[in-house]
Amino acid sequence: MRGVVMHAPGDVRVEERADPVLEHPTDAIISITATCICGSDLWPYRGHDRVHNKVMGHEYIGVVTQVGAEVRTLAVGDHVVGSFMTSDNTCEICQAGFQSRCIHTTGMGAIGTQAEYARIPLADGTLVKMPGEPPADLIPSLLAASDVLGTGWFAAVAAEAAPGKTVAVVGDGAVGLLGILAAKQLGADRIIAMSRHADRQALAREFGATDIVEERGDEGVARIKEMTGGYGAHSVIEAVGTQESMEQAIRACRAGGHVGFVGVSHGVSLNGGELFGKTVHLLGGPAPVRRFLPELIQLIWDRKINPGAVFDMTLPLADAAEGYRAMDERRAIKVLLTT
Amino acid sequence: MRGVVMHAPGDVRVEERADPVLEHPTDAIISITATCICGSDLWPYRGHDRVHNKVMGHEYIGVVTQVGAEVRTLAVGDHVVGSFMTSDNTCEICQAGFQSRCIHTTGMGAIGTQAEYARIPLADGTLVKMPGEPPADLIPSLLAASDVLGTGWFAAVAAEAAPGKTVAVVGDGAVGLLGILAAKQLGADRIIAMSRHADRQALAREFGATDIVEERGDEGVARIKEMTGGYGAHSVIEAVGTQESMEQAIRACRAGGHVGFVGVSHGVSLNGGELFGKTVHLLGGPAPVRRFLPELIQLIWDRKINPGAVFDMTLPLADAAEGYRAMDERRAIKVLLTT
Structure with missing residues (x-):
């Protein structure tokens, strides 16, 4: 598959990466419908954080293409939004509403969702199903729910x-x-x-x-x-x-x-x-997005909020480097990448 | 009147100080029944805070002896507990329960309640009346309510x-x-x-x-x-x-x-x-003691809590220097001073 890699500050490339595979029975694989560039991606881009050949991206919406043997609540074909932090959604920290600090959490940044596919660990606890296939005009807002919203x-x-x-x-x-x-x-x-x-x-x-x-x-x-x-x-x-x-x-x-x-x-x-x-x-701290996702998805689905308005530039994944430049130069508030 | 003055780190003396007088129509003067030495008094005593000829003490219970013309809720003879921070108890910060950060607050430390009398600014908002004359055995607990409790x-x-x-x-x-x-x-x-x-x-x-x-x-x-x-x-x-x-x-x-x-x-x-x-x-931050005082006084009055047990040494005001030494050397947890 194709995915974004930051080789060094200012050096973003879209390259061939290995297709993700199920590594744990609680994993799912999703085909990414839309992803985006985060303000926090600018920290390494501008050299404030060290970076070397790093896969990029932690925001995503998509369609489930494979589920591990222990995944209970999701099926192939489900349209999903997930948080930028994974969570089991069952530990005491998750139950208290702090899923971003789940005892089993990992950041999706290490997986890199600026790509065509992604492995989602702890899929049952991380992903939330949408009511159905999202209308095209709601995609930016649903993507926003994954992190910025x-x-x-x-x-x-x-x-x-x-x-x-x-x-x-x-x-x-x-x-x-x-x-x-x-x-x-x-x-x-x-x-x-x-x-x-x-x-x-x-x-x-x-x-x-x-x-x-x-x-x-x-x-x-x-x-x-x-x-x-x-x-x-x-x-x-x-x-x-x-x-x-x-x-x-x-x-x-x-x-x-x-x-x-x-x-x-x-x-x-x-x-x-x-x-x-x-x-x-x-x-x-890192937001427990998972706590809010069901409510946020519904508000978006019912067209009561329009957070997708923060995306003022949309590019194909292949042009990710231009998206980084536009955000760095403040020509764009937030860039959506389509796969 | 007699009152404690810290001349320098480690140098605490009981000296003749001017009797307090009403300075504002919202002031009251109280005769102090009991006062005490605070853990925070050890910061200057040990030289961690600068100190020079400073009056000491911010915890107190007492009896009202004079009230200013605008004091509405208190009368001479009332037995009172007050917070170590004064408060009008009417501004938005006080109404939200953060009286220690009242827009008109002052610290009682500048007045120095390790003394026989004290002027209490904003008396209506700072002092809380007890149900009556306190039984002698409740005095330590009521005093504790002023700050440590x-x-x-x-x-x-x-x-x-x-x-x-x-x-x-x-x-x-x-x-x-x-x-x-x-x-x-x-x-x-x-x-x-x-x-x-x-x-x-x-x-x-x-x-x-x-x-x-x-x-x-x-x-x-x-x-x-x-x-x-x-x-x-x-x-x-x-x-x-x-x-x-x-x-x-x-x-x-x-x-x-x-x-x-x-x-x-x-x-x-x-x-x-x-x-x-x-x-x-x-x-x-500095505790908004005033928020809790009515409830704490009642719990003490009803003998449901015994916070006065933290006082493991009682001395006459004249022996305050020994009280400071005892707390500094950890021979006492907290020292009550009687006037």
């Missing part, structure tokens, strides 16, 4: 976005934008997008942002305070992963408020004294 | 101690011990005290600890994991405030679990990548 949703849930609350969103990438969509669905009164890019501001408003703040850092925090009677936001979504964005998120949050952080942390160090003084709830 | 209670609430949960407690000082008492009251199934001091282990068991772990650091974490099916504790109370204790707390907690940290943070730096990877709920 599920991650933005987790951030909004972790930040306890809810009626009566003001939610601030740090980061205007696909995850931040879908955090806005999630906060809106969760009933938040006021959603402040922190963004200085006109195209992203427009999408933020489409997803439910009521206000835009262009200032960053201390100035951004001061604006949020000003807009919230001096208190700060009840809920803050952090969707970047840098020292600056984490500090901005924590400082924009009111005492007793909730920060949900989902930007993959890079070189972040939190001052214990500041955290102690702030007294905010902090929860973050 | 309220702080341990907050830690247990932040850690979401509840039926069905295993709670690990890092720190066997008065706050950690009362975190155990709180976890027990909140219905936790299993409470693991991390302690290597026999006297504190005994008190931990009296307060409800079901298990003792003497190992610390990575070994302590490994023991907690071993005792919890490999998962880690659902809830962890951190009651020390050092890098080691915070890491121990976060690492002993299962993914999706809750860490409540109340040890005053000293030189702590949390690795963002580790926090991201752990996916634990984190909440801590």
Whole structure:
């Protein structure tokens, strides 16, 4: 099959890779209908993470083509969405809703779903069946559920976005934008997008942002305070992963408020004294997308949400390298790859 | 009046201080019945915090002797317990239950309650009336409510101690011990005290600890994991405030679990990548004792809890210096001072 390999920072190629095979009786093989490039794929692309001949991609929707002997809930031909982290969905951590930290979890990044096929470990616990064959226009949204929507949703849930609350969103990438969509669905009164890019501001408003703040850092925090009677936001979504964005998120949050952080942390160090003084709830990490998938698939199926709008470029898998370039140069928010 | 002043690390004296006077119409003056020495008073005593001619003490119970013109809920003669942080109890932060971060809060440490009298700012929002004159044997417990009990209670609430949960407690000082008492009251199934001091282990068991772990650091974490099916504790109370204790707390907690940290943070730096990877709920800071005071006073009044057992030494205020020495040398867990 064909699949994406990152040879080195900036060097992405579509190559012939071995077809996946069932390795464990709990595996399934899927034919990938659509996959995409993640903001986190830019960390190695830009040389912030080491990379050498690495298969790429962890987001996917597809059709089951083979199931292992112990797979109980899936059959060949099922249309499925899965999380970017595998999960048995039975251990105590999964049962508590933290499937991304399942005791048997593995990241789909090591398997590389920017490809024609993929092996899905722990298929029963990882994949969720769609109600049927997805209409073509829903494919981007269903794909988004696999990571960016599920991650933005987790951030909004972790930040306890809810009626009566003001939610601030740090980061205007696909995850931040879908955090806005999630906060809106969760009933938040006021959603402040922190963004200085006109195209992203427009999408933020489409997803439910009521206000835009262009200032960053201390100035951004001061604006949020000003807009919230001096208190700060009840809920803050952090969707970047840098020292600056984490500090901005924590400082924009009111005492007793909730920060949900989902930007993959890079070189972040939190001052214990500041955290102690702030007294905010902090929860973050790789999103337990599996927890939310059944609900998200239904919302998409019923056309109540349109998270697929974050994809502003669609390319065939063969042109993946151009997709990486477009995201790196901020010409695209998020690139969908068709197989 | 007489009051404690710390001239320098290790140099505590009881001296003549000016009698407090009403400075704002929302102030009250109380005659202090009992006060005590806090574990956090040892930070400056041991030279870890700078100190120079500082009035000491932030825990207190007493009798109202004067009220300002705008005080509505208190009268001269009322027996009261107050928090170590003042609060208006009306701002949005207070209404959300985070009175220690009230927009008008001040710390009682600047006023210094290791003294015969104290001015209590925002008296209506800070003080809680007892049902009447407290029986002598309840005085230690009521005094504990002012900080150590309220702080341990907050830690247990932040850690979401509840039926069905295993709670690990890092720190066997008065706050950690009362975190155990709180976890027990909140219905936790299993409470693991991390302690290597026999006297504190005994008190931990009296307060409800079901298990003792003497190992610390990575070994302590490994023991907690071993005792919890490999998962880690659902809830962890951190009651020390050092890098080691915070890491121990976060690492002993299962993914999706809750860490409540109340040890005053000293030189702590949390690795963002580790926090991201752990996916634990984190909440801590100065405890909003005021939130819990009405319930805690009632539990004590009804003799359902006996937090006063943490006081293992009682001295007259005049002998405060000996109290500091005893706590510094670990001859006493916590010292009550009578006026």
